[in-house]
Amino acid sequence: MHEEKLKQFYERKLTAEAGGGEDKIDSQHSKGKLTARERINLLLDSNSFTELDKFVTHRSDDPELKKFYGDGLITGFGTVNGRQVFVYVYDFTVLGGSLGEMAGKKVSKVMSHAMKVGCPVIGILDSGGARIQEGVSSLDGYGDIFLKNALASGVVPQITASIGPCAGGAVYSPAMTDFVIMVENVGQMFVTGPEVVKQVLSQDVTFEELGGAKTHATKSGVAHFIAKDEIDCMDKIKTLLSYIPQNNREEPALATDNIDDFNRVDQKLVNILPENPYHPYDIKEIINKIVDEGRFFEIHELFAENIVVGFARMGGRSVGLIANQPLFLAGALDIHSSNKAARFIRFCDSFNIPIITLVDTPGYLPGADQEHNGIIRHGSKLLFAYCEATVPKITCIIGKAYGGAYIAMGSKNLGTDVNYAWPTAEIAVLGPEAAITIMHRKNLKNSPDAVEIKKNLAKEYRNKFANPYIAAERGTIDLVIDPMETRPMIINALNVLSSKKENRPWKKHGNINL
C-alpha cells in the first residue's frame, strides 16, 4: 500500500545523491577532484555518515536557477576513527558549489549542533563563491556562517580543508577556523581574483601565485598545512584530530598503547648543541629525541620558519610544542613568528592542551622593516598569549635567551608553571658583544686595541652572566637539569600539572593587541 510512497522516497534519495548529474561529476573527476560524497567516504569511517538536510532546496523565484536537493552542500555527522564529528562539504557539481541562503542555513545548523554536543567541525571548501542569482540572500548565508564560526571558536575545534576555489568574502570563514589545510595545486583562496587585480592595479599574477596552497603556507600563513593531494589532506585531518579533544571541556585523549618509556634518558642530548653558540643546528633533532617515539606533527611548517610549533605526545599526553629554530634567522623572534606562536598558544589554551616551550633565541630581529610593520604590536601578542593561558606551561631554556625574547618565550614571570634550563643556557639582558659595546663604550672608544679588549671583556661577560645560575639563584629558573633527562623531567612536570586549576579575573575578554 505504501509502496508507491516508498518508491518516491527512493527516487528522490537517488536524485539527491546524484548531485549535479553524471556529466558534472565526470568534469570534476577529469580535473582530478573528487565529488563531495566521495570526499566524505574518504574522510569518515565506513558506514558512519548520517546526512542532514538532504532534501533542502533554495527558495529563489529565479526560473533560470535550477533547484537541486541539498542545494550544493552536503552536511551531517559521522565518525573519524571512532570520534564523532560534524561535517559540511561543498558540492562543486551543483551550481558550481555556490553558496545560497539555504546552503548557508545548512552550515549554520550543523555548527549549532556541533556546539550543543561538543564535537569538532570539519569543512571542505570547493566553491565558486556566492550565488549571484540569489543576491543579498546569499550574502546572508555567509553572514550566518561567519557568526557561527565566531561563536564556535574556542568551543569546538574547527578545521577547514581547501580543495578547490574559495574567493571573495567567503575566505573569511576558513580564516576564523582553527586550522586550514590546502591541497597543493587545487586549493585556492583570495579576496580579489587575478582578473580584478589586473584591471585595477595592472599586476599580472596567476591563481596559484596569488592564493595557491604554496603561497598561503609560506608567505601569508593563512594555511597551516599543505597536503599533496586530497588523500593526504584527509590523512592530515585525521592526524590532527588525534591530538585535540572533542571540545573545550575535555582534555585530549591519553594514548594508552604508548611504548616509549617515560623515563628514557638520552645521552645524545648532552653534546647535541654545537661547541660554538653561534653555529646553527636543527631544533627538530632535539624535539625528536624528547617526544614519544620521535613523532612530531608540525604546524605552519613553511611559515615563519624561525619558530617551530606543533603537536606531539609526551608520556602519552598530547602537548603543544613551541621552539625557536636556530637554522633560520638564528632563531630570532620577529613579526611572523610572534603571530604564529601566539595563535598556537591560544588554540592550545582553548582546548586544554599543555604547552611546552624550548628556548634558544638571540633576541628580536632588528631593522626598520620590522619596526615599521609593527614588531611592537605583534611581539606583544606572544607575551599576551602566554600570560593569558591557564593550561600547564613548561619551558626549558636550552641555549641563548636574551632580553625581551627571553621574557617572551614562556619565562617564569609570564605565569609559566615549571621552568627548566640546560647548563648551556645563557640568560642575560643582552648578548655578550652587544652588552660590552654599551657598557664599556667610553673605554673602547679611546683604546687602540679595542678589538682585543672587547673580546676579553665579552669572554668575561659570558662566563659571568651567560649562564642559567644567576636566574636559578633567584628562583626564576626552577631547576637546571642534565640535558639527557629532559624528557623524564618534562613528563614528570606534566603529570603533576595535569590537575592544574587556575583562575583569571572575570572579564568579557581581554584586549590583545590585534
Added chain:
Amino acid sequence: MEIKSDDIKTIFHGEIVEFDKNNNLILRIDDKKYELKLINFTSNFLEFIFDNSFYEIRVLESTSTDLKILLNGNPLTLKKHSKLAEIIEKAAGRGGGGGGSSLNSISSQIPGRVISISINRGDSVKKGDNIVVLESMKMQVAIKSPRDGIIKELKVKEGQSISRNDVVAVLE
C-alpha cells in the same frame, strides 16, 4: 567494503556477516564465506585463525587509502577507496603549477644530516652532479641531480637533519 591489491590487480568485496561473543566472525569475501577466530588485537598487531590457518599481522602504516601490513612477516599493501585514489592520481600526471611537480624536485633516498651543499641557487647542473652531501651511519652519501638543469630553489641548510623523501632542491 572494497579492498584492492595492487600486486595482483584485483578488487575484493568484503563484509562482516556475523560476530559473536567469543570473537568468532564470519566474513564474506567475494561471495564466499570464511570463518575467523580473533586471538589478539592491539593497535598495530593482530593474531587470528582464518580459514584454519594461523596468521600474524603487524600493521606498519594506516592511511585513509592504504593499509601496509606484514602478513606473517611478509610485506603487503592493500588499498581502500581505490577508485577514488585513481581519479586523483590521474591528475597528478599533469605538470604541476607553481608547486613544483615531482619531476623537478630532487629528494633524498635516505635520512641523514646535511654536511655540505655543493650548489647555489641559479647554478646550472648536469646529470650526476652532486647537490648535497648527507652523513648517516658513518657513510657519506651524495645526492645527485637526476638530469641537466638550473637550480631553482635550495630547500635545506647545512646542519639540518632530513628524512627519507624530503626534497633537497628544485630544478627549473
Added chain:
Amino acid sequence: MEIKSVSIFSDEDASSIHVKRSDETYHVGPASPSQSYLNMNKIIEIAISAGVDAIHPGYGFLSENETFAELCEKNNIIFIGPKSHAMELTGDKMKCKEIMKKAGVPTVPGSDGVVEDVEEAVEIATEAKYPILLKSAFGGGGRGIRLAKNEQELRQEFEMASAESRAAFGKSALFVEKFLEKIRHIEFQLIRDLSGNTRHLFERECSIQRRHQKLIEMSPSPVMTTEKRKEVGEIAKKAAIAVGYLNAGTAEFLCDPHGNFYFIEINSRLQVEHPVTELVTGTDLVKLQISVANEEELPFKQEDLRLNGCAIECRINAEDPLYEFAPSNGKVPYCNLPYGPGVRVDTYLYPGCTVSGFYDSLVAKLITWGSTFDESRRRMRNALDEFIIDGINTTIPLYKTIMNDSHFINGDLSTDYLDRFSIIDKMNSEIKNKFNDKTKILPGVAAVMLYSEYIKGNINNGSSTSAPPSTFSNAARKNLNNANTSNWKFGGVAY
C-alpha cells in the same frame, strides 16, 4: 678464561649489551666516533686508571692503527694484535705490496704508490683504462673503496673517498687499482705466536659483496681443492712472516677465473667473518688471540688442523634492500633471534635496543654450520625466516633470495655476483610474488576489514564484546575516549 673484562661506551651505547656484560665499564665520550672510540688519548687514560693489562681493539676503529698500538706499548699495555711496526707495514697497502713482491707473493696490477691529487689519479686511470677502483691506503672492511667508471665519476668519488677515509680512520691517502672482473675474493685466516710458529686456518670465500663490502662469507670455498689449499696456505704464511706478523690476521687474495691467486693485503686484525673459521675448525680465535698476547705458544701444529663441514655467514645490516640499501636506524621494539643446531647469532640486538645512526650498519652476524654445504645453506635459509627484527629495515630479504639462488647453490660466485645475476631484481620479484594469487591475500583482506571495525572502536582487545559492530545495528557507542586512545599512532595516518 677467568680474565676480568673492562668495556668502554659512548653516549650512544650506554645501554648496549657489552656494557651490561663486562665486569667494569667506563664512559669514553659523545656519540661521534672521533670523540669517543677513535679518541686514543682518552682510551689510554681510561685503560691506565682502570689498571687494564691488555686491550682488544676488535675490528674497525683503532684496530689497525699503528699509532694506537705504539701508544699501548709505550704505556705497558699489551695490544692484542700485531706489533706496531708490523701494522705500519700491513697498514700501508703500497709498502706491503712491495714487501710481498720481494717475498715472491703474487700481487694485483695497479698504481705503484699513493696518489696525492685527483689529476694524477685521472692520468693513471686513463692509462690503465676504466673501470678502476679508488682505494684508501689505510682502509679495510670495504671502507674508502670506490668504483669509478669514467672521469666524471672519478673526480667526484676522489673527494668523497678522501673524506670517508678521514672520518673512519683519521687519515686519507688513495691509490688506484684496475678493477678486475669475475674475480673471487678468497682469504686465509692466519695466526702467529711470539716464537714464530705460523699457522693458517684455511680459507674463507667472501666474493658476494656490495660496494666492496662483504655480505656473505663461507668456508670452505667451492673452488678450493686440497692441493690448492695447501699451496695458497703456504703463500699466506709466507706473507705473514714477511711482515713479521704477530697474533691473528688475514691474508686476502683475489682469484681470477683461471685459478690464479693475487695477494691484495693483510688485514692486521680479527675480522667480522672469523666465526666462519671458528665453526669449521672448532677453534675459538679470540681465545687464541688472548693466549698469543699472553706469550703462550700456539697449541696446535698445521697438520693438527682439519676443515670440517661448511659454515656460512650472512651480515645482517640495518639497510633497506628494497630502497637502494638506505640506512635505517632507530628503536628495535621487538626482535626474535633464531636458534637451533648449527645456528649461531652474534649481535648486540635485544628487544627495546636502539640502532644508532652514528656507527656501522652491521647489526647482526648470522652464521650456520652444516656437515655439508647444502645442510648449512638450508639451516641458514630457515634461520633467516625465523629472524625477526622490528622497527628497522634489514638486508634479511636479500639473503633469503641468495640462499635459494641456483648460482649460489652451484658455487658460481664472483665479486660482481649481485650484478651479474641481477640478484636485487630477483629479490624484488620474489617479494612481489609472495602474494601472487588471491588465496594468499585473503587473510590480508580479512585484516583490513577487522582493522576498519577496530578503529571505529568496536573491537576490544580480543576479549569478548557485548555489542555487535555498528555495520548492521545501532550498537551502544563505547566511551569515546577509549575509541581513540588505542590507536593514536594511526589517527588514520602514516608516519
